[in-house]
Amino acid sequence: MSTALRRTLFLIVVLIAWEAGFRIFDWGWKFPSVVQTAQAFYDGFVHGQLLEATLQSIRRLLTAFVLAISIGVTLGFLFARYRFLDDTLGFLVVALQTVPSIAWLPFAIIWFGMNDFSVVFITTLGATWTMAMSSRTGIMNIPPLYLKAARTMGTGNGFRMFYQVMVPAAFPHMITGVRVAWAFAWRALVSGELIAKGVGLGQLLQDGRSLSDTALMLCVVIIIAVLGTLSDHFCFKRLEDTILIRYGLAENKNKK
Numbered sequence: 001m002s003t004a005l006r007r008t009l010f011l012i013v014v015l016i017a018w019e020a021g022f023r024i025f026d027w028g029w030k031f032p033s034v035v036q037t038a039q040a041f042y043d044g045f046v047h048g049q050l051l052e053a054t055l056q057s058i059r060r061l062l063t064a065f066v067l068a069i070s071i072g073v074t075l076g077f078l079f080a081r082y083r084f085l086d087d088t089l090g091f092l093v094v095a096l097q098t099v100p101s102i103a104w105l106p107f108a109i110i111w112f113g114m115n116d117f118s119v120v121f122i123t124t125l126g127a128t129w130t131m132a133m134s135s136r137t138g139i140m141n142i143p144p145l146y147l148k149a150a151r152t153m154g155t156g157n158g159f160r161m162f163y164q165v166m167v168p169a170a171f172p173h174m175i176t177g178v179r180v181a182w183a184f185a186w187r188a189l190v191s192g193e194l195i196a197k198g199v200g201l202g203q204l205l206q207d208g209r210s211l212s213d214t215a216l217m218l219c220v221v222i223i224i225a226v227l228g229t230l231s232d233h234f235c236f237k238r239l240e241d242t243i244l245i246r247y248g249l250a251e252n253k254n255k256k
Contacts, residue, residue: 019033030214060119061186067128068124115198131178133177134176135173179236189201194206
């Protein structure tokens with residue numbers, strides 16, 4: 001039995017158990033049934049409410065994620081290369097990593113107002129520190145022999161060394177950081193959208209709570225889960241497999 005078939009059968013069993021639980025235990029408005037959730041999906045996409053909120057959230061998320069990756073990788077490289085920065089700024093980053101990004105939202109609202117800038121700001125913070133530390137770990141674990149061989153072949157110690165040797169060699173650690181940063185970015189995004197103004201999945205979740213519309217709330221949760229799963233499987237995992245195969249760190253299973 002293939003993996004896709006097993007997952008499909010499991011999903012069908014979950015849906016049946018879900019609907020049966022709703023009817024047997026009479027959950028009422030506290031938790032929606034499969035039919036109610038499907039109807040909420042239909043209404044939300046037909047009237048454009050869910051689609052617009054999803055697109056706006058993805059726009060904010062991608063903007064913040066690109067910033068977080070760029071800043072995080074740069075910081076990780078600096079921490080790995082310069083002991084003084086690692087002992088000072090790196091120590092601060094470790095401390096900031098323990099602070100939930102939503103804690104910075106009041107500051108963001110004061111600085112930027114209740115708008116997209118505030119949401120993008122805390123979303124970027126939610127992913128940057130994790131990316132910085134994973135990049136630092138990956139670069140520091142690069143075997144010195146790789147760097148010596150690269151210098152012998154004329155790479156030097158500058159930007160070429162960074163993107164031709166260090167990034168590929170540190171990629172197994174970095175891709176883990178990318179995955180975790182993506183999850184943290186989602187959490188920060190939804191938390192920010194719950195409070196800040198504007199169209200988004202977080203705001204839609206807040207609207208559902210205000211209206212006691214649990215079907216709409218569950219739709220938002222499902223959308224976030226599906227987007228996270230699809231992005232990890234079709235983007236991050238494939239990127240990881242491609243890089244590992246390219247640099248001889250994994251075997252190409254499709255090769256005959």
